[in-house]
Amino acid sequence: IQGLSSLGDRPMILFVILLLGYVIILGGNSIIMFVTLTDPKLHSPMYFFLCQLSFVDIVYTTSTIPKMLAGFLSEVSVISVPGYFLQMHFFNQLSGTGHSILTVMAYDRYVAICHPLHYTSIMTRRVQMLLIAGAWGFSTFCPLPVTTIALLRPYCGPNVVKHGWCDFSSVRRLVCADTSVDNIVSLFFATLSLLIPGVLILTSYIFIGISISKMGAGQRLKAFRTCAAHLTVVSISFTSAAFVYISYRVTNFSPEVRIIVAVLYAALTPFLNPVIYSLRNKELQESIRRTLVRFRNCITKKHG
Numbered sequence: 001i002q003g004l005s006s007l008g009d010r011p012m013i014l015f016v017i018l019l020l021g022y023v024i025i026l027g028g029n030s031i032i033m034f035v036t037l038t039d040p041k042l043h044s045p046m047y048f049f050l051c052q053l054s055f056v057d058i059v060y061t062t063s064t065i066p067k068m069l070a071g072f073l074s075e076v077s078v079i080s081v082p083g084y085f086l087q088m089h090f091f092n093q094l095s096g097t098g099h100s101i102l103t104v105m106a107y108d109r110y111v112a113i114c115h116p117l118h119y120t121s122i123m124t125r126r127v128q129m130l131l132i133a134g135a136w137g138f139s140t141f142c143p144l145p146v147t148t149i150a151l152l153r154p155y156c157g158p159n160v161v162k163h164g165w166c167d168f169s170s171v172r173r174l175v176c177a178d179t180s181v182d183n184i185v186s187l188f189f190a191t192l193s194l195l196i197p198g199v200l201i202l203t204s205y206i207f208i209g210i211s212i213s214k215m216g217a218g219q220r221l222k223a224f225r226t227c228a229a230h231l232t233v234v235s236i237s238f239t240s241a242a243f244v245y246i247s248y249r250v251t252n253f254s255p256e257v258r259i260i261v262a263v264l265y266a267a268l269t270p271f272l273n274p275v276i277y278s279l280r281n282k283e284l285q286e287s288i289r290r291t292l293v294r295f296r297n298c299i300t301k302k303h304g
């Protein structure tokens with residue numbers, strides 16, 4: 001895996017930035033998972049879905065960033081063929097899972113704002129589990145045809161992948177056969193994995209907007225606060241995905257620029273999720289504060 005080796009000494013700067021970002025991703029999302037699982041005040045559907053999103057962000061970044069960091073420290077970054085296709089599949093799957101869970105969270109906000117009196121009867125534990133299972137099932141299905149086609153292709157030329165991790169568009173350039181079908185299948189399922197969540201999220205917010213327009217000023221402000229964090233994360237996630245898509249189809253971009261754009265996409269949303277939700281959500285802030293106080297009291301008693 002070539003990575004950013006062609007940039008000389010500059011990758012060490014990227015190594016430090018990426019390492020710090022990865023530590024913050026692990027720490028921030030782990031804190032959110034811990035407080036949502038241990039604080040009884042956060043045992044609601046919204047925080048259950050947020051916990052799932054934090055888990056996906058941790059696994060998603062762990063599927064690529066540690067291997068990239070190891071590549072920065074060695075002259076040649078090598079990966080086995082089975083390892084390559086496994087990483088490629090899980091990276092695409094987990095990316096889709098993140099978008100699918102954001103879709104589920106949009107539906108949760110729709111029910112909470114548009115049907116507040118029936119919220120608890122609609123968003124039962126069984127429904128929550130079915131929604132999460134559907135999110136994982138959809139994101140598992142979408143990359144399977146692409147991975148299968150890539151796995152069955154003949155490879156007889158160079159074995160250097162010009163990317164930071166295992167990527168379908170990069171390995172496709174190494175195929176010793178016609179890849180027109182691969183391009184069509186890849187484009188179709190990539191569009192499907194983004195379009196369906198995007199349309200469902202947009203539909204949810206259209207109904208939310210209609211409902212909010214009928215509310216009073218106080219209720220409207222409360223509804224906006226409820227949706228602000230989720231809407232911010234959705235905007236960043238889908239905008240960065242669009243930039244990556246454009247960078248792969250504009251020939252003027254150098255391979256190094258494409259890799260940097262892809263790295264930013266892979267790390268940006270998981271990095272910003274805990275920051276955005278912590279800043280926008282008072283309940284989460286208070287829960288984190290209570291957890292830190294409990295830890296401090298435990299340490300004080302132990303040393304006392």
